[in-house]
Amino acid sequence: MTKRKVNLVRLKIFVLLVPVSFVFSQPSPTHYDSVARKIVFEALTSNRSIETLTELTTMIGHRLSGSSQAAEAVEWAKKKMEKFGFENVRLEPVLVPHWVRGGEEKAEILSAGKRKAASFNVTALGGSIGTPKQGMTGEVIEVKSFEQLAILGERARGKIVFFNRPMDRGYLTTFEAYGRAVNQRGRGAIEAAKVGGVAAIVRSMTTLIDDSPHTGAMGYSDTIPKIPAAAISTRDAERLSEMLTKEKNLKLRLKLSCEILPDVESANVLGEILGSEKPDEVIVLGGHLDSWDKGHGAHDDGAGCVHSLEALRLLKTLGLQPKRTIRAVMFMNEENGLRGGISYAAKERPGETHIAAIESDAGGFTPRGFGVGDSAAFKKLSPFAPVFSFIGADLITYGGGGADISPLMRNGVPGIGLNVDSHRYFDYHHSDNDTIDKVNERELALGSAAMAILAYIIAQEGL
Numbered sequence: 094m095t096k097r098k099v100n101l102v103r104l105k106i107f108v109l110l111v112p113v114s115f116v117f118s119q120p121s122p123t124h125y126d127s128v129a130r131k132i133v134f135e136a137l138t139s140n141r142s143i144e145t146l147t148e149l150t151t152m153i154g155h156r157l158s159g160s161s162q163a164a165e166a167v168e169w170a171k172k173k174m175e176k177f178g179f180e181n182v183r184l185e186p187v188l189v190p191h192w193v194r195g196g197e198e199k200a201e202i203l204s205a206g207k208r209k210a211a212s213f214n215v216t217a218l219g220g221s222i223g224t225p226k227q228g229m230t231g232e233v234i235e236v237k238s239f240e241q242l243a244i245l246g247e248r249a250r251g252k253i254v255f256f257n258r259p260m261d262r263g264y265l266t267t268f269e270a271y272g273r274a275v276n277q278r279g280r281g282a283i284e285a286a287k288v289g290g291v292a293a294i295v296r297s298m299t300t301l302i303d304d305s306p307h308t309g310a311m312g313y314s315d316t317i318p319k320i321p322a323a324a325i326s327t328r329d330a331e332r333l334s335e336m337l338t339k340e341k342n343l344k345l346r347l348k349l350s351c352e353i354l355p356d357v358e359s360a361n362v363l364g365e366i367l368g369s370e371k372p373d374e375v376i377v378l379g380g381h382l383d384s385w386d387k388g389h390g391a392h393d394d395g396a397g398c399v400h401s402l403e404a405l406r407l408l409k410t411l412g413l414q415p416k417r418t419i420r421a422v423m424f425m426n427e428e429n430g431l432r433g434g435i436s437y438a439a440k441e442r443p444g445e446t447h448i449a450a451i452e453s454d455a456g457g458f459t460p461r462g463f464g465v466g467d468s469a470a471f472k473k474l475s476p477f478a479p480v481f482s483f484i485g486a487d488l489i490t491y492g493g494g495g496a497d498i499s500p501l502m503r504n505g506v507p508g509i510g511l512n513v514d515s516h517r518y519f520d521y522h523h524s525d526n527d528t529i530d531k532v533n534e535r536e537l538a539l540g541s542a543a544m545a546i547l548a549y550i551i552a553q554e555g556l
Contacts, residue, residue, distance in 0.1 A: 128546070149166065159359070191356060200346070369414045437497075437501070460486040463509050
């Protein structure tokens with residue numbers, strides 16, 4: 094027998110010995126190439142994503158938890174799911190905070206000597222108490238960090254503390270810059286009150302220098318006095334800082350009419366495509382239906398809701414039947430409480446197993462890939478990155494998830510976040526700039542397609 098024949102015999106024996114189940118159970122990314130292209134083609138040509146987002150943001154507008162607009166959005170999402178033919182469309186009640194901004198938000202430096210009064214663009218931070226009806230006045234003291242404030246100690250007593258630490262423009266990922274600056278918004282009022290401050294003014298969380306103040310959630314401590322807190326636009330933060338270099342004893346009058354009202358009944362909205370083989374294994378796709386009461390809430394997070402709704406619609410339109418259930422969840426109250434995400438994760442669901450949760454909450458920009466917050470899931474999904482390469486969304490990285498799905502992740506469910514081009518997100522985030530005209534219809538559609546493709550792969554392959 095020749096050497097070549099010996100090798101052929103060995104090969105045949107090896108093939109016979111390899112279990113058939115092993116050969117056919119290995120992930121085959123190319124198997125999904127044609128499906129992925131069909132999904133993208135349908136997303137781009139039907140152009141339903143922008144149509145759906147326009148409907149949400151212009152017919153209803155911003156949707157702060159507890160507001161009438163949030164209630165309208167719940168009903169809108171339910172009807173939209175029913176219209177798209179989703180199965181088991183339902184509401185799951187959740188009690189949410191009810192904070193209202195009120196009609197007055199003013200900040201001005203009082204005139205002194207030859208200097209005229211100067212007004213600034215401010216907006217109350219979400220959850221802040223209001224000032225007295227006549228407003229409040231205090232000398233302004235500027236700090237860049239909590240450590241600097243602690244060193245000042247008693248010198249900050251009776252003053253309005255101005256936190257002026259910018260988001261660091263050096264980070265390529267703007268979410269990292271945001272994460273390193275946002276504690277002054279979240280805890281600024283607490284830290285200022287610790288040293289006797291009477292109010293907190295916080296530089297807006299954006300790298301853009303403009304006149305729009307950006308709101309966002311802030312917190313209080315039960316053991317520390319509550320003081321009013323507001324965001325100031327970045328341009329006015331620069332202006333105020335410059336004024337303080339020339340005159341140290343500037344006095345600012347602040348007036349906010351916001352207030353905290355009793356909690357309100359609201360709901361998460363659910364709809365799904367039932368799995369054909371393992372319906373009790375569930376993949377969640379989600380975004381948060383609520384937004385701040387600024388702009389339209391288009392990128393944050395109308396886009397994420399549309400990504401999730403459209404992903405399921407795409408699969409149904411193309412007749413793609415997943416083996417496992419894919420469920421769209423429109424979470425309520427991510428912005429100022431996370432009550433929707435907490436409630437969803439806490440609910441008993443006999444017989445169900447969540448095998449993955451995918452969230453879109455980074456805007457409707459060009460998709461770049463996914464961040465996978467579970468090591469085993471990351472290992473399983475990484476080989477499928479080439480499926481997304483033709484739309485440039487093939488960067489699958491370890492680490493990710495989302496706020497609404499974080500309670501599920503704490504329960505052991507693998508969490509995944511849609512990653513998009515982040516450079517413009519904080520230009521709009523939590524401000525009057527977040528309007529529908531800032532959303533590109535093709536970028537939005539590609540995000541929906543990416544969500545649909547990944548959900549379908551997980552539904553077929555499992556995790």
